[in-house]
Amino acid sequence: MTQGLLKVAFVFAAAVGSCLGHVGTLESNCELERKRAVLASLHTVLNTFLSHWICRLNSGIYCKTGRDGRPYSEGRPFFAGSDGDWAVSGHSGESLEQTNFLFEVATSISPRQICEVGFNAGHSALTLLVGAGSNSSYVGFDWSILNPGLNEELFRMIRDWLPSNNMTIVWGDADPGIRAFLLQGGGGICELTVFDGPHDVLQVLKFMPLLRVMAKRSRPFLLLDDVGCTAAICHHSTLAWRFLLWLGMVSPISCRVALRHAAGEMGACLGRFQWGKVLRCHTFDARCVARTLGMVEQLQRERWIGCCLVAAAQAKPDAYLVQIQI
Template sequence: MQGSRPCCLTSRTMSSRERTTTPSGTRVRRSIRTMSSIAASMFLLPAKTVIAEEQCVQKNWWEISSMENAESLALMFDRESRRYFVYREGHITSSRKALSMYFEIARAPFVKNICEIGFNAGHSTSIFLNANPNARVWSFDLGQFDYTIRQGDLARELFPDRFHLTLGPSQESVEEFHRLYPDITCDVISVDGDHSTEGTYTDLVNMRKMATCRNWVLMDDAGWNSTNTAWQKAKDDGIITQMECFVDMAPVPNYQFMDFPDNRSWCVGFFNVEGCPRWFDEDKNPNEPVTRVRPIEYEL
């Protein structure tokens, strides 16, 4: 990791000795002045300044928020996970459109805590951490793969004090975490864990308990029948309000023909939190009885 180096300059007033020294270092002979002339010079003569170096921290590239850096960081996490030569799952860098939306939602000025179910190798986590330097990320993962713990260590190394990983079944660990730390609330919630209908629905129910009033929810793989059904049930039960669901048509448009399509698909919405202001009248609820994912055409 790169170290910090001096990068700031500040000015200071020169001492009287410095002001009366020639470039060669020889003091200029001065006649004795009266107290009145000295007092006058204090108010009339502008003070000369010199530039002095002051130590300050220069950020590393992965700490500087930008789409380019976020994508590069996610790809670095992907390369690191390949060291273990084990089964690897899909990740967000397969769709630049999904990456862009996750990045933009995470960087909102009110976002202080981002909570995600499904750390895996840390691809989405790296996007969140780069997108918002002021936010902390709280991840929950089953921990079924060897690389998950090591990737978590990497995230902590690169972003000290901003990343926390809890291992275990999210249906249990999220509730236990909320019981132990009730003051930690979530402004952005990402659900990408258990992909069964029951597991996804339980994750949505549990994460709503930690959501702030001005929250955003992202759910991955909305094109899968199981997760799509869970999202729809959460809408029907008044747990969540849907904004939109998308599917990236790259690399091939097979999402409508398979239970588990390769296309990157996701939903965006927000939790309806008890005690929070309603954003719309009940008779204008935008939720529909079916969750459809809107195709985004692939651009070369």
């Protein structure tokens, strides 16, 4: 049945793309609409799989009682994104606004290499690759233990749908996974880095120096998820983003807040990694930054000055040190 849905999806996309024989602006507009049609169709197939066929994985482990206390029924009428009551939730596919932002970022930047921490259900990876085009490659880092068997199946599906895009993923703890990737020559290659990993401010800040090493200096774009929004999941990521801007490690480009998201108001911000003298310091105490959560931004900035350390010896016993390469 999956193959049948895919045929319908691509026939529809091909029809939309029939105007590609024209030239100039019309051709570029047609190509953009063709990509949007392909993306919408593939999201439909992905979501249909998640809502209807998830019971077939791991002897029905994902078809027990949902978080809302009701038993699963195949084809259940209420469905938001990837059947958020069941196995996977909190992904970009739950918000059309967020999907559009990711798509617009990918089409405007056209990154040759996309790197992502937090594959989840694969909606963002799918969106970014379709937007960036067939010449783009993808490397992801994510836990497979969150939904054993499901994450791997979703990755295989998307990789099969986009055979011209080179897709790889490293399963497990992303921190050692990225470090191993860097040792294998993965530094300086990522033109667009997407972080949708742990939301704790300590973890977000810990990952940033590693992702900065992975970034290509001529195109070091960073997209941080769950920023600038009011949902509880956004508080730590928003604090981390503000601190990164204050620190000079990231320069802002644009943000988008999705008001109609299944989990509440969600958002994301796009920026660029920076190097050189713009950085206020190269060692800081992330726990010191975390203590400013909930403060007004002006007071946060005043406190952050004390979070910068000239040397690690200045650190308090409970410090969570983060060091940035020059």
